[in-house]
Structures are given as structure tokens and as C-alpha cells.
Amino acid sequence: MHPIARLWQYARAYRTRIRLAVVYTILNKLFDVLPEVLIGIAVDVVVRRGDSWLAGFGVESVETQLYLLAGLTAVIWICESGFEYLYEVAWRDLAQALQHDLRMDVYRHVQALDVAYFEDKQAGAILSTLNDDINQLERFVNDGASQIIQVVASTILCSVAFVVLAPGTALFALAPIPVILYGAYWFQGRLERRYLAVRAEAAGLNGLVGNNLGGLATIRAFGREDHEAARVQVQSDAYRRANGQAIRLSSAITPIIRMAIMIGFIATLVVGGQLTLRGELAVGAYSVFVFLTQRLLWPLTRLAQVTDMYNRSMAAIRRAFALYDTEVAHPVGTAPLGDAAHGDVVFDGVEFAYAAGAPVLRGLSFTAAAGKTTALVGTTGAGKSTVMKLLMKFYRATGGAVTLGGQPLAPLDDAAVRDAIGYVGQDVFLIDGTIADNIRYGRLDATDAEVEAAARAAAAHEFIVAMPDGYATRVGERGQKLSGGQRQRLAIARALVRDPAILILDEATSAVDNETEAAIARALAQITAGRTTLMVAHRLSTIRHADQICVLEDGRVIERGTHDALVAAGGAYAALWRLQTGA
DSSP, rough: OHHHHHHHHHHGGGGGHHHHHHHHHHHHHHHEEEHHHHHHHHHHHHGGGGGSSSGGOOOOHHHHHHHHHHHHHHHHHHHHHHHHHHHHHHHHHHHHHHHHHHHHHHHHHHHHHHGGGGOOOOOHHHIIIIIIHHHHHHIIIIHHHHHHHHHHHHHHHHHHHHHHHOOTOOOOHHHHHHHHHEEEEEEHHHHHHHHHHHHHHHHHHHHHHHHHHHHHHHHHHHHHHHHHHHHHHHHHHHHHHHHHHHHHHHHHHHHHHHHHHHHHHHHHHHHHHHHHTTSOOOOHHHHHHHHHHHHHHHHGGHHHHHHHHHHHHHHHHHHHHHTTTOOOOSSSBBBBBTTTSSSEEEEEEEEEEEETOOOEEEEEEEEEEETTTTEEEEETTTHHHHHHHHHTTOOOOOOEEEEETTTTTHHHHHHHHTEEEEEOOOSSOOOOHHHHHHHHHTTTTTHHHHHHHHHTTTTTTTHTTTTTTGOOOOOGGGGGGSSSHHHHHHHHHHTTOOOOSSEEEEETTTSSOHHHHHHHHHHHHHTOOOOTEEEEEEEGGGGOOEEEEEETTEEEEEEOOOHHHHHHHHHHHHHHHHHHHOO
């Protein structure tokens, strides 16, 4: 579907406002053309006096004719200015509204996409679409749409005036228009392809710069500033070259259009002048003819700017709607959760593989009993974190079944399932707000007392109150003002403040020291009591007291039992335990 058609379809709620803005623009252009007609009438009055065209309406006095023309001029200019104000406000309001709505709709859609979608996508590229591409839409609606309508309206109105005033010479004034329109169309087809390339290179540049800024500490630690600057330079050069190709083509439009206008204007000037000298065309009509030719043809030079803006916008709109129309890979569950979250979590012969990758889970089976703590251990790549992602419905199993409280997980309401889970991951995400804001992120209506209770449970209260502003301390972007251990304790508090039926701890103590780990472990012993808890841990000391420990290898459970039983069995778990403790 063409971008304009897709945009018209999207802007269904704004169509009345769009039509009104179009009417304001056309009326503005009507009153903008009329002063040229009045100039011709004024010349006719001065030259022919009592025999002027205006005298034919019963206004014989020349002074009265001039006063009448002055009054009409005032009315026309007031109307032209008034409608210009109205269409400017109408188009700008539309641009802001459409930009806002599309950005929010695309953003909400991106949030709803499956996690798998982002595996091979750069965050910077998506950010480029949400910002740069949608901003191009605003510029087009704000300025480009009204300019296109003005050019079309001017062409029609001036053409009608030519046919009425001098039908025999109208052809000379109108002849350049088909050439100009065809040229604009020819350029348009080639420019859009170039601007699609420009937007793609811009997205790549944004993605690279965004990724580097996020990893600036690592870049400096390895002394790779020059290396990364060189990579950015290569991408920036690619963006510059793509823009240069588009610029060279778009810059050729205006000179070509001006040459066509020059030919048309010279033709009307010479032919109209000869007709006037022979008495076949009145002097006033000739004046109107010359002025209208200028009024008709000169605005067409803006087609270069409009064509450039149009093609930039069409390329941007294609990218924005391509992201908006991206299909969700799996249907969103809608079945009510009920009490299922308080039942057993069962993985029965579960198979799973990431896109275009080798299988990660191969017939995985285990049961996390309700109200008990189940720990998953194993080497890197065994599938531990994947289990957590499947339970939170970030991905869907490709085989086998996952049930919650005896109900299949897939059809259950996604939001309700996640609301029932308190999650602490390995990579802690904090918002750029206060400590209290970050804890309350788990449950937005949590009271101050509940926030503090969650912080105490996560062994975070002591370091929080030691800060100058306590719970009102701002943590910075992604929590950069805090240590890794402090960030992880806030993440635990954030999960606990929602009092979840299911608690998922994916390496929740990986970034804390031994003393803090011991404090968190003591707190978790109380927090997890009577709550279904799944823990992933490399430090086996953190899961010694789990009710069940499952040892994963190559996507399967190869051992299960309590800590003491597994150590006594002398299998894979016992080997890991000996490796970590030196026993």
C-alpha cells in the first residue's frame, strides 16, 4: 500500500479536521490570487476611465471605482490573512496530533512484540524510527501537505482565469505545467529509493552510537576509543554518501523547473504583448495575464522543496508503518488466570530453540511444587534462564507443555501471568528516578511503608538510609550512580513489593558480596516460605536450602533432589559442589 494511502487509513479519526484544513488552504489561495485580478482592473480603470470594465456595472466615477477597488483589496487581504492563520493552525495541530498518536501506537506495538523479534534488531534502529522517521511525518503534514494543495489550487484557479480572460493565449501559460509535473514525478520515483537508503543508514548510525554509549566503560577499559571512532566514521560516511546521492538528485529539480517556467513566462509576455498592441487584448487584461502567469508558474519552483520533503517523508512513513504492522509471532493469551498462579508449575517434555539456533531445551521435565522453592543449576547454556523466559511467556515452547496450576500456560492472559510473578534477572534495569520510584515500579500503588519493608527484606534499607537523600536519592540513567550489588538489591526489593504468588530469581545474588549474599539469603528464607519460588544460581551456597534442586545439562534434567541427597549421590551436582567449595 502506498504510504499516503496507509496514512489516510491510519488518520481515520482526523479526516474531518484534514478536510477542514484543505478547505482553509484552498480559500487562502483563492484570496491570494484575487489581488492580481484587482491590479488588472485598476490598470483598466486608469487607462480607460469611464469606459473601464468596472464602469459596465454602473460605477461611472473613476474615483468611486478606485475607492471600490481599495475596499475590495482590504477585504481580500483580510480574508487571505485570516484563512492563512486558520490553515497554518489546522495543519500544525494535525501534524502534532498525528505524530504523537503514531509514535505512541508504534511504541506500544513494539512493547507487545515477542522478545524474539529483538534478537537481531538494534535498539538504535528502532529508536531512529520512533524519533527521526515519525518527525519526518510531522514535517510533511505541517508544511508539505499544505504546499502541495496550494500548488494544485493555484494551478486550477489561474488556469480558469486564463481561459476566461484570453482563451487563445492560455495554452502558452499552461504549456510548461505538464512538463514540470512529469519532471517532478520522474524525480519522485528516484528520490524515494534514495531516501529509503538514507533512512536505513541513519538507523544503522543511531544503533551503533547508542550501543557504544551504553558500553562506554568497556570501550575505555580496553582502550578501544579510536577503534570505535573509526567504526562510527565508516557508518557516518555511509550515511553521508547516501544523503549526498539524494541531495545531488533533488538539487537538480529546481533549475529544471525554472527553465520550463522561463519558457512559459517569455511566451506569455511576448504573445500577450503582441495581442495587446494589435488591440485584441485589453491593457488591463494583459496586466492580469502577466501577473497571473507569475502567480501560476513561480510557486511551481517550490515543487523541488515539496518533492524532496515528500520523498523523505514517504521513506520515513514506510519504515514507521512497517514497524507498526509487524505481526506478533504468537497470539496473546486472554484466558483468565484465576488461582492458577498458586498451583504447581509443570514443564512436561518441553522443547525449545531460539530462532535459527540449535535446540536449547530437549524434552525438559520437572515440577516446581506450589509454595516450595525449586532451584535450577547447571553449566552455562544448559537452559536455566530459558526456563524462566518460557514461564513469563517471553517465548513459547516449540514442543511439550508448560502448565500453571494444571492449566496450559499458552492461553492464559499474558499480563495476568506476569502480574503474578516477581522477577529478578541477571541484568538489572533501573529507571532514571529515585530509589523509591524504582522499588515502587514493581507495584505503583505501594505505600512508603511497603516500599521500606521490601527494601529491608532485600537487605537494601541500610545502604539506602545512609545516602544523603535516602529513599529520594536519584539513581541516574540505568542506575549508574549505584554499585552492582546495590542495583541488584533494589531489583529484589522491586520484585518483593508486589507480593507475587511466584518469585523468579535468575542469578539474583550474582553481583553482591558474601556478606550481603548471606543477608539476602536469610531474608529470602522468610520471603519464600509458602511462595512458589524458582531460582537459577551458579553459587550453589545460595540454593542449599531449596526444597528441590534440578541439575540441567543440554536442556534436560539429569539429577534432582535436595542438596544433601545430591551431594551424597556423588553425581554432577556433587562435582559442582566440590569444585566451588574445594571439599
